[in-house]
Amino acid sequence: TRTSRPQRILKAVQRKATVGDPQSVITAIDHFCRHREWAMNVGDEKGSILDSVVNEVSPVTVLELGTYCGYSTVRIARLLPPGACVITLEFNPDYAAIARQVIKWSGLEDKVQLVEGASGDWIPWMKEHFGVQAFDLVFLDHWKERYLPDTKLLEECGLIQKGTVLLADNVICPGTPDYLEYVRNSPHYNSQYYRSHLEYTKAEDGLEKSVFLGY
Ligand SMILES: O=C(NCCNC(=O)c1cc(-c2ccc(F)cc2)cc(O)c1O)c1cc(O)ncn1
Numbered sequence: 001t002r003t004s005r006p007q008r009i010l011k012a013v014q015r016k017a018t019v020g021d022p023q024s025v026i027t028a029i030d031h032f033c034r035h036r037e038w039a040m041n042v043g044d045e046k047g048s049i050l051d052s053v054v055n056e057v058s059p060v061t062v063l064e065l066g067t068y069c070g071y072s073t074v075r076i077a078r079l080l081p082p083g084a085c086v087i088t089l090e091f092n093p094d095y096a097a098i099a100r101q102v103i104k105w106s107g108l109e110d111k112v113q114l115v116e117g118a119s120g121d122w123i124p125w126m127k128e129h130f131g132v133q134a135f136d137l138v139f140l141d142h143w144k145e146r147y148l149p150d151t152k153l154l155e156e157c158g159l160i161q162k163g164t165v166l167l168a169d170n171v172i173c174p175g176t177p178d179y180l181e182y183v184r185n186s187p188h189y190n191s192q193y194y195r196s197h198l199e200y201t202k203a204e205d206g207l208e209k210s211v212f213l214g215y
Pocket residue numbers: 040041042066068091092141142143144169170173174198199
């Protein structure tokens with residue numbers, strides 16, 4: 001196929017969504033992925049749970065691991081008050097290039113810092129490079145086998161402090177068993193599972209919300 005799936009998602013946004021209207025961008029991507037081609041966005045059902053957690057935390061600084069096409073970046077950024085921002089890390093340059101354009105179409109570029117690179121390389125530089133003290137909310141949606149090592153790295157770098165909320169996608173499908181075991185058994189986290197479905201399907205999936213209790 002000439003174009004990539006992310007490119008076809010961007011086309012759907014440019015055809016169906018209104019510039020500067022984040023909700024229309026979200027609706028356009030959900031419609032395309034439900035009726036044309038499945039894609040690994042968090043989706044509308046789990047996206048509503050993400051929205052409720054963002055509203056509950058009302059974060060000033062958010063870290064998103066795994067941007068893909070920027071769907072969840074837009075979902076998060078549209079709920080942030082002035083002065084708050086989301087730093088989103090994407091390893092794949094092709095995904096990052098599409099995400100920049102989706103985020104720009106939504107008009108939320110001032111609330112988003114998209115960083116291209118590997119999470120393991122960038123996390124140790126977050127404080128110095130972005131002047132971040134600690135994250136209020138971390139949305140984990142990247143390589144599933146990186147959830148646990150990156151959580152430990154965030155702890156070691158002092159980027160997770162008392163009250164920081166971790167919200168992890170795909171804890172059932174594709175699944176993140178080692179991460180789940182860690183946050184559910186650690187005395188330093190209060191963890192709860194929000195049962196849902198894999199985006200645009202009937203398969204079970206869910207989000208795990210873990211609040212750091214301090215040391
Ligand atoms: O694939 C990279 N990132 C996406 C991580 N996200 C996922 O893998 C993901 C997968 C699924 C999923 C679920 C069922 C199924 F049958 C197939 C896929 C769903 C989701 O909601 C995800 O979030 C990637 C590539 C690369 O080259 N470099 C850095 N990262």
